[in-house]
Amino acid sequence: MTIATILAKKGGHVFTVRPDQTIREALAILAERNVGALVVMASAGPPVGILSERDIVRRLVRDEQAFTMKVSELMSKPVISGVPQDDLASAAVTMTEKRIRHLPILDGERLVGVISIGDIVKAQRDEYQGEVETLETQLIEEGRGKVIKH
């Protein structure tokens, strides 16, 4: 299974923020959209960074002025990104190894989506459930008609 399968049912939503916006503005978007990270996009070109809840929390705990800081000051960079053709398994290992929870997906320079580690866990769970379901059906059918002796 590829990343494209996850993106296909995300409706093409990508939540972004500009590097010159404030952390307060970014927090408002995070809360309103109910997501854990925003991709930081300048006027043109590929993403310039990614801003996660963690980036903000880590700063806020020691600096209450962080609300007025610019997104560009707190964002993580360079951005680790994927492509729609990436295998789910490779993306999962990369995210675990690099300890990142959101992976922007680029088609060339164009941002086409973001997948979270939660999306991957759900996709893998559905994949396994589907296989179990199919195998169970076949086993039940094989067992049908056979005399069971106690």
Added chain:
Amino acid sequence: MAAVGTADRPLRVAIIGAGPTGFYAADHLLRSATTVEIDLYDRLPTPFGLVRGGVAPDHQKIKAVTAAFDKVAAHPRFRFFGNVELGKHVTVDDLRRHYHQVVYCTGAQTDRRMGVPGEDLSGSHPATEFVAWYNGHPDYRDLTFDLSVERAAVVGVGNVAVDVARILCRTPDELAQTDIADHALEALRRSRIKEVYLLGRRGPAQAAFTNPEIKELGELADTDITVPAAEAALDDASRASLERTNDRATMKKVEIIRTYADRARTERSRALVLRFLVSPAEVVGDDAGRVTGLELVRNTLVPTTTGTLQAKPTGEHEVLPVGLVFRSVGYRGVPLPGVPFNESWAVILNEKGRVLDPDTKQPLVGEFTAGWIKRGPTGVIGTNKPDAAETVQCMLEDTAAGRLLTPAEPAADAAERLVRERQPQWFSYADWLKVNETEVAKGRAGGRPRVKLTRVDEMLAVAGR
């Protein structure tokens, strides 16, 4: 007035497409606490989608899933409207006038193109058309394939590609025990194909076929399997990637393929040659426009940022002399009339199964999707069960919140009247069961699971229309 979804006022749902996903969606809805009435539409008179028209005839066990679908169909609040096509007999507006919710489960009805010159030469076919032909799909039963050639190439290493290669390599005796369509059985009896090439653009570790599928290819009655040793060997990047993901099933797959490396020919009359790290560059033809070969380019594997190994052409070419080419590089969804489509992924524009308005990206009230037309063509049949469950959860949430269509004619009778009026030759589930009985009875005589009816006229006659 009672709330929608109660015994006095059932939630009225139209499901479009009677493949596995349509049945799984119906099952989830009928098992919920909400009282639901379901009308399942299909453009064919027969239900079960790719279980009937896609799953290979020599894989009957996989078709056992239809027993569960029969149980769903026996529910008193379930109806089947077969031989009724969306966009031809009924429109999305018609559905909005008769139902609270509509679910599109139309699957992926076409194939992806290779995008190389010569793709449309005579003798170059989408594998999906060959599959629909040998499975007796009424729309494809009259196609012809030139099986008088000696060599055929199947581009791709997914389950469809493997099915096509296997069917080409089976003996008439092996095929005669299956429910392969009679016209296909006759044509394959006369087949002169001696060599079949199965072509993967990446290596053994990236092949999409499953372990049972590749093992089965080594157990065919009259076909030798082989793979060039150099292509069966694992490259360093793939080895590192396997160790990184600790993927045991794939390690096993690589091991099975290695046992086929440079295997010598025996007295068996056909050969199946697995090739890896090659992509089609051009389908080569003669002056009459017939396929004479397939030009391949060798690939090398290059990792993306996340470590997925992708094929990159090396510039080294070869020509495979073949007279038939089947492309099997993936299915592709097609847009439905009046339903928003996401061209990037060839799916209905949706979020978790809620169809979205393309302008506002907000959900369209009462319209949903599930299965391949929602997420793309991936997974096994059962994968559509959790997928349909996700969509049904959205449907029930919207029902509870009162976000529903407000049909002008919500009575079950009104929907049936509409269908009768627009398509007098519609098929009920009882009609299908008659066709099923006839097919099974015909098969019994020859020791086959069934003999398929492949013309809509024959089906109508059996149903007494």
